[in-house]
Amino acid sequence: MTRPQHFGVVLPAPQASGDERALAVRAALNGRAIVLVGMMGSGKSAIGQRLAARLGLPFVDADAEIVAAAAGMSIPEIFAKYGERYFRDGERRVIMRLLNGGPVVLATGGGAFLDPRTRDRIAERGVSVWLDADLKTLLKRVRRKNDRPLLQTEDPEETLRQLLEARRPLYELADLRVESREVPQDAMVDDTLAVLAAGLPMLEDLRQRAQSRGFAKAMTHLYPARAEGDARRQEIVRVALGGRSYDIIIGDGLLQRAGDYIAEIAPGAACAIITDENVARLHLPTVEQSLKDAGLRATTIIVPPGEASKSLSVYGRVCDDVLAARIERRDLIVALGGGVVGDLAGFVAASVRRGSRFVQIPTTLLSQVDSSVGGKTGINSRHGKNLIGAFHQPALVLADVDSLRTLPLREFRAGYAEVVKYGLIGDARFFDWLDADSDAVFHSQAEQICAVAVSCETKATIVARDETEQGERALLNFGHTFGHAFERLTGYDSARLVHGEGVAIGMACAARFSVRRGLCAEAAAERVERHLKGVGLPTKIHDIPGWRDDAQAILDAMYQDKKVERGALTFILLRGIGQAFIAKSVDANEVLGFLKDELKRT
Structure with missing residues (x-):
């Protein structure tokens, strides 16, 4: 068998064989995951399952996890309903969670490795193995299934050829390469184990050589919005409610760009910004300037901080102030602050002129993951919390994780409780991810965006x-x-x-x-x-x-x-x-x- 090669480096022939080799590979992983990357039809799932069994590790298929997270919708259905961008955002988040679960064999979708953030996370938590199949082999395999969304074209063969040509330079960024051949799958597992056994001990050296050759910058011109600048730190979640659907945009630097996002959905609109005294001091000037730069007129209404502002008296006063600002039904009410401001401003928007559009700009972790999403608005009564209100969906949510830096630790912890809730109610893997490394959510913006x-x-x-x-x-x-x-x-x-x-x-x-x-x-x-x-x-x-x-x-x-x-x-x-x-x-x-x-x- 030809010795495996990667980045022009000839790896030494492994000496161990059989189970001894598998034991050596598992020890050399040192807690990292094996992440299989490559084109559709390269055999990632089939080989991954057998490889995991040989190593005594769990096997996880990222596509299967995405389907489970989408309440059973198939991947073609996700593509058809929401588009590829939505699918890629969800795929990236799933892979980030799975990589926190310790040593596993993870099969990824064909497009997953193209995202620089996914590649970075794989490099941190795992070792990437590219299953490299030629076009003839891929065609033979993908023709067995007719459910590949990217191949639903007039000429699937040409489409596959173009995809392979475009993606190959990025697959070459993987740590190790295995030729995916038309041989029994157990033979492919032997090949993969051989490459891992030879490559893992010199993994860091391989990465340094690859970086010195400039591979880390390969083909980023194909994905400029994802690979450069602050757009690289952004996720979009769609709330699918038919004609009232809206996006939740999560990232950093969003307060500075709030005007641009708002102008996209309401060009030339007037805005009534409802905020509290604390948030106004920290973030109001940035948002006001952003709206001004986008050509939007803004009026500011400031309320006292705390639950006391979710009262009938404050609600009545804010409604009057919005009307005095001549905010019309097609204008916008902007909720800038935490859960109190969001609940209050949302209820004002639901009431003024029998329903006005509004935008949520949540500035606390709790409001970003809970109260700003889903359209629950309301105020408190002496009989209990949130007993007066309405369901009124926002037109847009902008969750800027930069604002989390201004939170006292106690407030961040309080918001984290709601994050944990989502794992406990229906996503055990998400809870596992948090449980494995909660400190990262407290200190890393990338982890915060994902959470x-x-x-x-x-x-x-x-x-x-x-x-x-x-x-x-x-x-x-x-x-x-x-x-x-x-x-x-x-x-x-x-x-x-x-x-x-x-x-x-x-x-x-x-x-x-x-x-x-x-x-x-x-x-x-x-x-x-x-x-x-x-x-x-x-x-x-x-x-x-x-x-x-x-x-x-x-x-x-x-x-x-x-x-x-x-x-x-x-x-x-x-x-x-x-x-x-x-x-x-x-x-x-x-x-x-x-x-x-x-x-x-x-």
Whole structure:
């Protein structure tokens, strides 16, 4: 057999064979993933499964994960409904999550390795192996299946040839190359193991030689928007609601470009910016200048910070100010701030002129992953939180992770609780990703963009199926039945408890309540609590400073929750991590007994 070559370097012939070689490869991986890249039809899935079995590692197919995340839609259906760009954004986020799970064999889609951010992440967490098949071999294989979205053309053979020609320089950036031949698949696995055994010990040397030859810059002219400047740090999530669909744009530098994005959907519009005193001091001048540069007239309405602004009196005053600014129905209300500002401004937009367009520019982690998405707007009543409001979808959401730098650590942690929620309710792999390296989400913008995008993607999928919370959208309230009760009993005093902290305690309580009801393994609840505590979030009622209320007071507060139906309590509970469900008509005495036991926890 010809010795494998890569970047012009002849690798030494491996000495070990059989299982000894597999053991040597696994040891040399040192916790990294093996990532198979290459064209459709190169054999990544078939070879990957057998390679994983030989190495004793899990096998993951990125395309299968994308289909699962898209609620079972096939890849051709995703392409047809949302387009290739949407698919590539989701693909990148899936791969980022999978690479945090430790050593696996990961088969990627044919276009995944083209994205520079994906290549960077693979280099950080894995070793890339290019399965290089010639055009004749690829044609033979892809003709067996007629579900390749990029080959739905008049001349699939010519299309495949052009794709191979364009992508080859980027596949050449992979760490190692294996020729994908028409031989039995076990023989291909032997070839791959041989290349890995020879290449892994000298991987860093290979990468340095490749970089010195300038391969890292190859073909970036094909993808200028993705490879240069600040556009490289951006994700787009689509909320699919027919004629009211909108984009959530997540990235850095978005406040400076807000005017351009807003002008795209409302050229020449007037804007009423609703914000609070703290956010105005930090970010208002940037947004005002951006709107001015885009030729948009702007009026600013500033409210006091905190939950007190979600009141009937402030709401009435802001409605009057918007009307005084002569904001017409086709103009825009811009919510610049955290969840309080977003909820208030959204309800004002839903009300003024019987419904005005609005844009969410959330500046906290909590609002970026939760309140700015999905169209829930509202204010508080003396009877409870968010009991007065409307469903009113924004026209655009701009989530700038640069704004997260200005958050106190406590506020960032509170927002992180909502990020964790998305993993717990329906995405165990996302929770695994967070659990493996939560510190990265706290300190890396790339990880923050990914975490916000995955959270928004999860919520957008649920909202698209159940916009007005008639069914599964209630899953998004995991931890909230407990958490809202705690907030109400503290009088919404942020010195004692902020929303995300209440949700964190509520999620830990919901997990323990699930164990108590025999629904969930105790180990899962302990893992939830351990993760939340590990990032500094509270997990017990007595973690709330100055707590004095008894179990009956908590139960009474729960009865003001929006999820109460005909006097019966509803909870979101767990059967396991990533397996939440809606539990209706839960017996009040059972809840009361649980709360009494919770109050004994110190």
